Amino acid sequence: MVLAEWHAAQDAACTGSPVATPAVGDTSRAPSQPAQETLNSAEFTESTSHNPFGLSECSLVQYLEIGRMGLVHCSFKENYLAVAWYNVNEMKPILLYKDGVKTGDGFDSGEFDIYPNGSLVIRNVTMNYESVYTVSKILSRLELPVSYDINVHTTVDPMPAFPLVDGCNYQQYCVLEKEPRDVLTCSVLGIRPDVTLEWRAFRQETLIVFTQHAFKVTQKGDVYDVSLTVNFDITVAAQDKITVECHAVGENSELFSLSTKVDLLFNNGKYGWLN
Incomplete structure (x- = not known):
């Protein structure tokens, strides 16, 4: 043979x-x-x-x-x-x-x-x-x-095919009213392989600080649920609105197009001491 x-x-x-x-x-x-x-x-x-x-x-x-x-x-x-x-x-x-x-x-x-x-x-x-x-x-x-x-x-593509942000009611873009110091959470559900999530300012010049990153991966059968909770602080400058984004980074991120944007609104009349 x-x-x-x-x-x-x-x-x-x-x-x-x-x-x-x-x-x-x-x-x-x-x-x-x-x-x-x-x-x-x-x-x-x-x-x-x-x-x-x-x-x-x-x-x-x-x-x-x-x-x-x-x-x-x-x-x-x-x-x-x-x-x-x-x-x-x-x-x-x-x-x-x-x-x-x-x-x-x-x-x-x-x-x-x-x-x-x-x-x-x-x-x-x-x-x-x-x-x-x-x-x-x-x-x-x-x-x-x-x-x-x-x-x-x-x-396996996640469902839905974008990060879910707490308070956004399953929308890939939404507007949230927040305090100058507050918390943001985003999640990706039912994905394979798992990915790393990151919160960032959508515009590089935006003054915002993210701290206390709590990242969690939960395996459910063949797929994974991934979440990231961060604290943020905008008290370095007075701002009425800023846009932030939760997206996938690092290993495996190129396999998926994962991004959700959020406009954060702040009542500077109430927080006039920021000026």
């Missing part, structure tokens, strides 16, 4: 033993018998020896949304002999794509499919598909396969 021949070539590279290889153009094996190309687990594992070059063909970290069809993207040109996918965490083969024929337990079960460019299709993404996958591109019977380890992570 093709993959067994590659493995023998790898052993020869390590031991210096000669390897018998088929002649170029050898077509003694009829392509009309795809069942004979089905791999057992050991043979599939043998295909996953890594080549450290050409990393641009597959992104090594990818995110898929739970509850949707997912695509683990690669961009192989179609002049390869075969492509094989393997689940590293579960130590089992998924599928083999050779000569336009798809085989393997993952394909037969309907869980997975593959595009001609080598991308792996996951029919319905769940958290169970969060794993490390190895894809091996086999160029010919005479060359070692080029392989990539791809970390697949799952995501």
Whole structure:
């Protein structure tokens, strides 16, 4: 079998033993018998020896949304002999794509499919598909396969799709009457992966001080609720209104567009001592 021949070539590279290889153009094996190309687990594992070059063909970290069809993207040109996918965490083969024929337990079960460019299709993404996958591109019977380890992570958009601010009644923008020294709380519900929240002045020149940041993450099954409560102080200057924003920052923030703006109104007639 093709993959067994590659493995023998790898052993020869390590031991210096000669390897018998088929002649170029050898077509003694009829392509009309795809069942004979089905791999057992050991043979599939043998295909996953890594080549450290050409990393641009597959992104090594990818995110898929739970509850949707997912695509683990690669961009192989179609002049390869075969492509094989393997689940590293579960130590089992998924599928083999050779000569336009798809085989393997993952394909037969309907869980997975593959595009001609080598991308792996996951029919319905769940958290169970969060794993490390190895894809091996086999160029010919005479060359070692080029392989990539791809970390697949799952995501869930929060509901609603913006931070909730206490007092804003599920609105992404609202107006709140506040004291010059007061408290603000915002939350993101049902998100995966979790994010870090930050309160900030919407305009850089705004004079406001945020203190006593209380950040909380609560896991609920596969998703997370995240909240941030801060104290603020505007007594450094008299202001009738300022605009502040709660938004996501740091790791994972680029996966979501999370922002809620609030206009804070202050009664400077009542707090005339600020002038």
